[in-house]
Amino acid sequence: xxxxxxxxxxxxxxxxxxxxxxxxxxxxxxxxxxxxxxxxxxxxxxxxxxxxxxxxxxxxxxxxxxxxxxxxxxxxxxxxxxxxxxxxxxxxxxxxxxxxxxxxxxxxxxxxxxxxxxxxxxxxxxxxxxxxxxxxxxxxxxxxxxxxxxxxxxxxxxxxxxxxxxxxxxxxxxxxxxxxxxxxxxxxxxxxxxxxxxxxxxxxxxxxxxxxxxxxxxxxxxxxxxxxxxxxxxxxxxxxxxxxxxxxxxxxxxxxxxxxxxxxxxxxxxxxxxxxxxxx
Numbered sequence: 001x002x003x004x005x006x007x008x009x010x011x012x013x014x015x016x017x018x019x020x021x022x023x024x025x026x027x028x029x030x031x032x033x034x035x036x037x038x039x040x041x042x043x044x045x046x047x048x049x050x051x052x053x054x055x056x057x058x059x060x061x062x063x064x065x066x067x068x069x070x071x072x073x074x075x076x077x078x079x080x081x082x083x084x085x086x087x088x089x090x091x092x093x094x095x096x097x098x099x100x101x102x103x104x105x106x107x108x109x110x111x112x113x114x115x116x117x118x119x120x121x122x123x124x125x126x127x128x129x130x131x132x133x134x135x136x137x138x139x140x141x142x143x144x145x146x147x148x149x150x151x152x153x154x155x156x157x158x159x160x161x162x163x164x165x166x167x168x169x170x171x172x173x174x175x176x177x178x179x180x181x182x183x184x185x186x187x188x189x190x191x192x193x194x195x196x197x198x199x200x201x202x203x204x205x206x207x208x209x210x211x212x213x214x215x216x217x218x219x220x221x222x223x224x225x226x227x228x229x230x231x232x233x234x235x236x237x238x239x240x241x242x243x244x245x246x247x248x249x250x251x252x253x254x255x256x257x258x259x260x261x262x263x264x265x266x267x268x269x270x271x272x273x274x275x276x277x278x279x280x
Contacts, residue, residue, distance in 0.1 A: 021083075021115060022146035025052035025090050033058045036176040043179035048187045052090035055161050055180040061173045064162035071108045071163060085115035088162045091184060092117040093155035096191040099136070099271045101127065102202040104247070105160035105169055112163035115145045117156045118248075126248040127156075127198070130263050134271060154271075157184055159205035174205070181209050189215075189235045196270040199247030200225040206242060207231075215240075227258070228266055243270035 030053045033039045042054045059065050072086025089106040106112045110121030118124035119142040128149075132140035136154040139147075160169040160177045169177075197203040203225040210217050216234030217223075223231035229244040245258070245266035252258040 021085070022144070023115065024056070025049065026054070026057045030054060030057050033060045035060050039176055040179045043183040046183060048095050048184065051180055051184055051187070056088050056090045058088050058161065058177075058180075060176050061162065064160075064164055064169070064173055067165045068106075068108075068112055068163045071112055075113075076109045079109060079113060082113065084113045086112060087115070089115060089117055089158070090161070091155055091157045093151035094153055095155070095188070097153055097155035097188055098191055098193045099154045099267075100185075100188060100192060100195045101131075101154060101156045102195060102197045102206050103156065103158045104199060104201050104205075105158050105167065106163045107167070108163040114143075116142060116149075117158065118142065119144065122250050122253065123248045126253055126258075126260075126263065130260070130267050133264060134267050134273060136271075155188060157181060159202070159209070178209065178212070181205070182213050185209055185213050185215075189240075190237045192235070192240050193238070194241045194243065194270040194272055195233075196267055197225070197242060197244050199245075199249075202247070203229070203242075203244050227262060228269070230269070241270060241272070 033042050039060050069086050072084035089111045107121050114120040118127050128142040129140045131137040138150045142149050197206045210233050225244045227246045231242045233240045246252045
């Protein structure tokens with residue numbers, strides 16, 4: 001048994017629900033998924049708030065559960081004095097977004113530490129600064145779950161919600177986690193006009209999820225990923241523009257493969273704020 005770093009309560013797992021972590025969407029009554037069938041059942045009829053809560057306590061993938069909790073236990077030397085979230089990370093942002101940003105999975109010492117999507121690492125620094133420049137965020141940085149950040153008009157999601165070893169979830173793990181994203185797409189579709197997919201994996205996951213929920217996706221040819229690539233998806237509520245961007249990984253940003261102007265342009269295109277008459 002150990003003491004929670006915020007409340008002092010004792011617990012066995014790194015950060016259990018309902019113990020006072022800022023922004024925790026779950027509490028002690030939130031149902032927990034223990035396998036893929038549970039994920040499908042719990043996601044199928046959930047509201048957006050319930051998706052956030054239920055996905056944040058999911059234990060359906062044993063390898064991911066073991067890894068995220070090991071990382072939260074051992075920590076990185078630079079963060080030894082800080083608490084780690086050590087759980088699946090819920091989506092972040094507006095429940096009625098016009099823009100969806102799709103990544104891959106939480107970083108082991110980023111979102112897995114802070115409990116917030118794209119927060120606590122260099123990748124997060126890039127995407128949150130871009131959202132601020134585009135007018136979607138109240139501040140250009142995201143440090144931790146209690147720092148006052150608010151997003152408007154945009155929501156950040158991940159096809160896999162646990163930090164995976166080597167940043168590489170298995171095909172089975174992606175399949176098990178998929179119902180959370182599918183249900184989220186259904187729920188945000190009425191307000192959605194654009195999607196920014198970060199990296200080829202985010203692009204592919206978006207297309208596959210869109211097909212699963214019954215959206216119209218071009219098939220011949222299947223839209224190919226590239227920076228600035230575009231495809232139009234058809235939803236029951238109208239068209240949605242999908243735009244690709246190189247991922248905001250350090251490998252891309254440090255080498256100059258992705259620059260701030262490139263990211264800003266892709267984000268603006270996905271959001272439609274580069275079009276005549278747009279109010280941004």
